[in-house]
Amino acid sequence: MTSGARVRRPSHGPGSLLEVAVGEFITRGYDATSMEDLSRAAGITKSSFYHHFAGKEALLRAALERALDGLFPILDSDAARTGPPLARLRHIVRGQIAVLVAELPYVTLLLRVRGNTETERWALGRRREFDAHVAALVREAVDAGEIRAGVEPALAARLLSGLVNSVVDWAKPGRGTTTLADDVARAAFEGILPAR
Amino acid sequence: MTSGARVRRPSHGPGSLLEVAVGEFITRGYDATSMEDLSRAAGITKSSFYHHFAGKEALLRAALERALDGLFPILDSDAARTGPPLARLRHIVRGQIAVLVAELPYVTLLLRVRGNTETERWALGRRREFDAHVAALVREAVDAGEIRAGVEPALAARLLSGLVNSVVDWAKPGRGTTTLADDVARAAFEGILPAR
Numbered sequence: 001m002t003s004g005a006r007v008r009r010p011s012h013g014p015g016s017l018l019e020v021a022v023g024e025f026i027t028r029g030y031d032a033t034s035m036e037d038l039s040r041a042a043g044i045t046k047s048s049f050y051h052h053f054a055g056k057e058a059l060l061r062a063a064l065e066r067a068l069d070g071l072f073p074i075l076d077s078d079a080a081r082t083g084p085p086l087a088r089l090r091h092i093v094r095g096q097i098a099v100l101v102a103e104l105p106y107v108t109l110l111l112r113v114r115g116n117t118e119t120e121r122w123a124l125g126r127r128r129e130f131d132a133h134v135a136a137l138v139r140e141a142v143d144a145g146e147i148r149a150g151v152e153p154a155l156a157a158r159l160l161s162g163l164v165n166s167v168v169d170w171a172k173p174g175r176g177t178t179t180l181a182d183d184v185a186r187a188a189f190e191g192i193l194p195a196r
Numbered sequence: 197m198t199s200g201a202r203v204r205r206p207s208h209g210p211g212s213l214l215e216v217a218v219g220e221f222i223t224r225g226y227d228a229t230s231m232e233d234l235s236r237a238a239g240i241t242k243s244s245f246y247h248h249f250a251g252k253e254a255l256l257r258a259a260l261e262r263a264l265d266g267l268f269p270i271l272d273s274d275a276a277r278t279g280p281p282l283a284r285l286r287h288i289v290r291g292q293i294a295v296l297v298a299e300l301p302y303v304t305l306l307l308r309v310r311g312n313t314e315t316e317r318w319a320l321g322r323r324r325e326f327d328a329h330v331a332a333l334v335r336e337a338v339d340a341g342e343i344r345a346g347v348e349p350a351l352a353a354r355l356l357s358g359l360v361n362s363v364v365d366w367a368k369p370g371r372g373t374t375t376l377a378d379d380v381a382r383a384a385f386e387g388i389l390p391a392r
Contacts, residue, residue: 027310027312028227028312031224031228032225032227086391089389114223138389145392146391148390148392149392151388151389152379155379156388156389158365159359162358163355163359163362163388165358166354166355166357166359166361166362167355169354169358183351184355187387188387189387189389189391190390190391191344191384191386191390192347192359192384192385193282193285193334193337193347193384194343194344195282195343195344195385195386196342196345
């Protein structure tokens with residue numbers, strides 16, 4: 001039976017095990033998922049699983065790294081580093097949506113992290129770094145007079161992050177993202193429901 | 197020791213047990229929390245806990261009911277039922293923010309529900325009802341020509357819900373909410389970062 005199951009799932013490299021693990025973490029919650037659950041879901045023995053990953057937390061770390069390795073390069077691109085702050089923010093928002101859809105399960109997991117383990121606290125710290133970078137840019141845009149009066153930078157940065165990240169709750173993995181990125185950016189900068 | 201702990205926590209009625217349980221569910225995740233964890237956190241025995249609640253799922257249901265009992269009346273108020281659709285939406289968004297802050301842990305739990313138990317599926321169904329009501333109003337506002345061209349109603353409804361619900365991630369419990377409700381409504385209808 002086991003070898004039959006293996007024939008149906010030809011690849012058991014670290015990448016596909018990570019994918020299976022992330023799916024289980026999202027469905028069951030990280031804390032409630034055991035290595036037994038993961039082995040069962042992957043259709044391999046626990047010891048085969050341990051051959052690729054030292055344990056549950058190593059899997060979590062690999063998954064969170066994948067999400068963060070998608071997100072951070074957005075901040076380093078030319079379009080995010082030069083030009084008027086508002087245009088740079090628009091570029092970052094569009095980049096976030098693209099990564100969020102391309103790496104949907106990994107970013108979903110990143111956004112669910114609450115700080116219960118060392119790995120989770122590390123990932124939370126990295127998320128805060130990303131958000132602080134965006135918040136500083138929001139403040140620059142306000143200070144440069146690019147934004148209408150009355151916008152409080154810290155609140156705007158939080159709402160911007162909340163709007164962008166909420167897309168994980170309904171996005172479909174791997175779909176074309178250009179239109180979605182345009183639509184979310186427009187919603188952020190012109191209103192979700194702008195009056196005529 | 198135990199009776200000393202009890203002196204420090206004078207109230208162990210169903211309300212305060214529910215509060216303790218919701219705190220644990222949020223910190224540990226519902227699936228990873230046992231009745232042992234809950235009894236320990238409340239400083240009472242498991243059998244005292246069972247005296248008030250039939251079990252973990254009864255606690256979850258009571259918590260989710262509290263959130264939903266705050267949210268649904270918003271849709272039934274006069275200001276949400278009569279007048280131009282966009283003004284009704286603004287009223288609903290403001291009401292959601294008020295309930296979200298007043299019932300912060302309960303709404304937080306509601307928004308984390310994934311459908312792993314019958315109670316969670318029931319709560320998800322109620323959330324979808326609420327969202328469908330708002331989505332229908334968004335469509336009405338678009339059809340009535342109140343919204344600028346190019347806004348796709350289903351997407352706008354999702355982004356609106358995402359923006360409003362994201363406030364649970366950083367809101368402080370029980371604070372004055374009028375300004376926050378105004379700010380979130382303005383962000384939704386005029387843009388988080390509206391260009392000057």
